[in-house]
Amino acid sequence: MLTYLIRRILYVIPICLGVTVLVFGLVHLAPGDPLSAVVPPDAPEEMVQELRVAYGFDKPLPIQYATWLGRVLTGDLGVSVARGREVTSELALAVPNTLILAVGGTLLGFTLGAFFGGVAGYFQGRWIDKLATGIAITGVSVPHYWLGLVLVIIFSVEMNVLPAIGMGPNGSSTWVWDTEHMKHLVLPIITLSVIPMGIITRTVRATVAEILNQEFVQALHAKGLLNHQVLMHVVTNAAPTTLAVMGIQLGYLLGGSILVETVFQWPGTGSLLNSAIFERDIPLLQGTILVLAMFFVFLNLLVDLVQSAIDPRMVR
């Protein structure tokens, strides 16, 4: 177990390095000169050259990468070109806001998905299964920004019970645990939860059905366990797969909520990415993607560790 742990944790190092290479490469894969965003097209050639040297763009790529990586490792993600502020401080504002949405959306999606999926798997083939499966398919098929708009129209425009945009009253961009902020949370979280709900429903349904078909469930009944005791075994057996899927969904929500954050004007990493892309703000873009990718890597590590703690067969 311990060697597995250490090995699994050591694996993270090359993965992280790979991520930095990709994120760095992004700038140079993107068409156009990275400076073209900052420098007006009619700027004198000398000035461009000067800037190029100042940003280190005149050096060979590997050296640029090494210097960049060196700075990243010391926690310096550079300065946002468009906003003129440290990328890290921009992220420090946006990441918690996105975390609130992503965790909330995942938890809601997970709870509903586990419930629907469990019921569907347990009553496989009956009407209740068909209902739950129908909800799941609808969930994964509906474009969620569209759903967000529809929810806004219903609850904000027509019924006027929930705020349409923003994170709190008066364009607040720091989270406070009060009812006003909570109200702003409702629609985005529902919108975000729909896809994970659908995916988790399908996963849990398939997993539960598969487990129930296994002989050991018969053996558990044969030794006289009561239904809820057998259910405990089924839940524990379904947990590793379900957790893995939930971890991945949380990862997607962390990075993939650009559309939803834009619809609701939520000041998180999605909005940050959105404006970084439109303003060709390379350092901000790089920094945000790097941080999100790292979240993803560590989330996967966490999922693996939890999985192996539950299922002894995973530890090899």
Place this chain on the structure above:
Amino acid sequence: MSELRTSANQPIVDVRNLEVTFVSRDSTVNAVNGVNFTLQPGEVLCILGESGSGKSVTLRALMRLLPRQAQISGCVTVGGKDVLSLTERKLADLRGSEIAMIFQEPAVSFDPIYTVGRQITESIRRHENVSGAEAQQRALDLFERVQIPSPERRLRAFSHELSGGMRQRAMIALALACQPSVLLADEPTTALDATVQIQILLLLRELQRELGMAVIFVTHDVGVAVEIADRIAVMYAGRFVEIGPTKKIINSPQHPYTKGLLSSTVNSSSRGKRLKAIPGSPPDMTQLPIGCAFGPRCDHVHPACRAQVPAETQLAGVDDYMVRCLLADGPLELT
């Protein structure tokens, strides 16, 4: 005196007219079609029969361990309790404590993510009000009893960490955890290597004698049946076509199917002879013939055989010997 006598003769298992049908939208499988037998405490009954004849379904019906789409009718009594009409709760109380089962594939019969020890203590604590430590000690004793080396370590192992033979020993320990009076064993050695098979078989026989359990043992192997059974039942198309004391069945089988089954098995008397397979294919359980299900494959088939299913006939002059064939000791002469 007479009361003592009747209680001594009280069968531990009594099965009357057992029928099991699997109904689905597109087919109806008549897996068991009228099985009758009784089992005395401490008796070993072997059920022999080819694949698909309904042996496993019969066994599972004794604990009502069948999927929802199974329709069970008839009467099954275990330890005086009417299994088919028990409430779920009472049924669960019976399972594992009074009647226990050993499965064919030990590899898939344990929960893969619980230690085997925990699965045994779980069973003990389900049925008896004992402390965790006490259950742990009981599990250890059981592992010693089924001769698992380094039992303490093995209790903490997961099923996939044990060898096939060891797993089946653990399965036996689990089944014996609450000292059941009836043990059901569904081909408990088929999944194992030949040498391990013999060890497991010897262990089962030893434990059966020591604990005086009644055992119903399903097998394909006539040799195994001869080795351990007091009585043998031969199953065909969901019915017992013949049931009687082991010696009697082996030496003078009555039913043409039993004769075919025995002569298709290599044993000392037929060594050197060609293995004779029973001609024809097993019956389609969704469409059984009106008459004797073995009729289409039988060399001696008579028009009367096609008219109706032969009734269970007590063989004249032999105690406790039943056969379902018009030709055996019956009104018809062998052709």
